[in-house]
Structures are given as structure tokens and as C-alpha cells.
Amino acid sequence: MPELPEVETVRRGLQQVLCGRGIIEVDVRSARTIRRQAEGSTGLVAGVLGATVAGVHRRGKYLWWALDGTPSRVLTAHLGMSGHFRHGDPADAWTPHERIRFTLDKGSRLSFVDQRTFGWVLAEDAESGVPDSVSHVALDPFDAAFDRRSVARALGSRRTEVKRALLDQTMVSGIGNIYADEALWRARIHPRRATLGLAVSTGVRLLSSAEEVMREAIVAGGTSFDPLYVNVNGESGWFARDLAAYGRAGEPCRRCGRRIARERFMGRSSYLCPRCQRLA
DNA sequence: CGTTCATCCTGAGAGC
């Protein structure tokens, strides 16, 4: 569910709530949520109990808390399709999809809530400055080292379709189904257009569109269709009202008035304007 | 090597 703008919204909330806080208790109620952790809850507890959070970082859709100011020890999290963090009171009753509780010093609580359990958390090392579980993930467009031209060149040498490449987190990270469709609509590119031989200028235009739409979405606090996506205070973002393509099947294109089409693609949906986004 | 697809989950809503 959450893509880069939603994860960034969560990161900002966590930064406010967690910075300088000590972790004094960890309670795991879902083995699946810590499926990537060696030794399960024992490993998680050993990794984070007693630590203080120094900062919260993000690459693409992956988040990590730096612990004790040392970059080598972190708690990494991926929200999957339905995960979120909620800040609250330790005395509150557990909610149905609450998977893990971190009790913090100074009387607060942070919960990982995840209906579909595709999300996970993992205490691990980050010797390189990036957690081991994130090392295979490409830079996202907001990283200072992100280079649009080199990614555009890489796009042009792949044998696939443009939307598949945008969703491949080892090319450029942070883009999911919503923002891929929005970026393609802005750049007037058909999702199934071949990547092979794509002009660098076209790739740059597409990546610029992706960065632009995600930047605007961050300002709006992300896209929320339902209560599954909320920030750490339980609030929704309002970018859904600014979407031009995603979820707008049958509604007029905001540029040309033609009805937005919905197509099956990669086992999910693509929304596009058949007039603005030509395949040829 | 690069590319594609089924699969992991839970719940909401549509249609019968």
C-alpha cells in the first residue's frame, strides 16, 4: 500500500516521536511480522531493547531507525501493503491488527499495525550506512546521489516495458502502482512502451515526473483511500483528490477530457489516458 | 545472466 510519499510521511512522524526515546519493552504478537529475524523475537529483543533511537531514515519504501547513534545497529521496517506505525499510550488495549508494541521511556508506545502481514521489522546491522536488508534497493529520486541520466540510460538498455521498470525497486526505488501511473500520465508515456532504446531524454522526463508527483504527494501527507494508510498520529493524507490517473477509470482526463481507461497489467491495474498516452 | 509469474495474507464490496 504505502509508496515513497506515504513512507516519508511515516518517517517524519517517527522522527518526531522516536528521536531520543529509549526502548524499554518489546512485545511481539505476530511471528510472521518478524519472519526475517534470525532467532525470532529473541533476536529482535536482543537487537533493540535498551537502545535509544538516534534518527529515522528511509530509502525508497524501506525505513530504519538508527539506534544509539551508532550507524551499525538499526531497526529496519517495510510496511508491505497495509502496514503502519501508531503512536499512543502504553495503557491502550491491543487492536486487532497490532503486531508489535515498542514501549518507550517517558510514557509512550509505538505499535506496528498491519492487516495483511506483508510488512516486517528486523533488527540488523548497517555497516555500510544502509541496512543489509536494504542494500539491494536502488536510490530513490530524493537521494542526493540519485542520477536521473544514468538511471535513464539503464532504462533504455532493459528488455521490458516502462511501467515494469518503474516498479522494479533495483532500478529506482519508492515508486509503486499509484505513482507509476501518475508519473506515466504526466510524462504522456504508455505503461507498456518498450524500454529498449528509450531515449535518455524521455527517461529523464519520466523520472522527473515521478519525482515531481511524489514531491507534491509528500506535501499532502500522502494518498489515503481508507484507514489502512494513516500517519503515526492516525491522520490521513489528502493527495487522493489530486490523482490524475490512478483509480479514475471512466472519468475525464484532466488534460484532454478523454475517459481514463483501466487495463490489467502484471496482475494488477493500470490507469491511463488512451489519447495522451499512445503506445506507438 | 535478465525477465516473468505465482505466492504470501486479510478484509471489503459486488453479484447471485
Next chain:
DNA sequence: TGCTCTCAGGATGAAC
């Protein structure tokens, strides 16, 4: 009402 089917913001491993 209750059943079945489809759909949902993602990533991964296994197969080609």
C-alpha cells in the same frame, strides 16, 4: 443472509 468471486498502495523466490 450467506456464499463466491474479485480486488487492494508490495516484494520475493523459483522457473523460464
